[in-house]
Amino acid sequence: MLVVVPTEFKPAEPNSKDRYAIVVAQWNQLVTDKLLDGAITTLLGAGISEGLINVARVPGSWELPLAAQQLARSGRYAAVICLGVVIRGETTHDEHINRGVSLALGQISLECELPLPLGLLTVNSLEQALARAGGDVGNKGSECAEAALHMVGLLKTMPEA
Template sequence: MEKPPLDGSERFAIVVAEWNRSITAKLLEGALSTLSAAGVADAQIDVAWVPGAWEIPLVAQRFAQCQKYASVISLGAVIRGETSHDQHINRAVSLSLQQIALACDLPMIFGLLTCETMEQAIHRSGGNVGNKGAECAEAALRMVALLKNSPPK
């Protein structure tokens, strides 16, 4: 990926779910590494850990509403169980983040793994499918660059 133009003032927020921490910590590592490689200083990144995916939208909204961030990245892992609980969580979180993005005119990056098995989550958090946290950080960087060059609000 070509490095997007950053002026050093961009701040990024990352909201990470504690639930399935063995997966989400790896997603966070990928996101932080990607932002760092793009020239974003550690001091320009704020990370908030929340109990689970359900709690991501509220904290993401707080980050968005304070108007200090160029983008908010949300990371979590919801793995299918014996009921449809995962589907309700995934749908609610994805729709909430989309609504926040549109209401706040801010890139809200959806990094919630929605996997059938733990094995799938492992593969998507640094395994043979890559690291979706790193991909989310790349998307955040690209969106920030795109919006800097888009028509004014």
């Protein structure tokens, strides 16, 4: 019996000439600065030079999609990494922010055909946020940068539409 092995697309190695943007919310800056540090450290570790990493700071997570869309549409970036934190409060406000931002960023990614890794922490407390920003649960900013590098490389090896 003949065994057919499917073709698997594997990501290309990171290109040190690719430019990356990071949009980061200033609200909950104690946490978002740690996410930003994780993302930048990961990109630098992959050989992306500091001069090819641009950061846009927005007031809060709600503003992530507009800035990400502007950067994605510019055609200058291989990926736009989005970082923010929404901590649950006494109302359902957090649910509306999280859903709206997530859906908008997903749509922008598809429309622009560009990776927009979502590093939007949706947590119940500051302690949970800090655990995900370099604490015992890892650094979601770093994980988003890894996802960006992977997707940029993968898109380079896949056939174009």
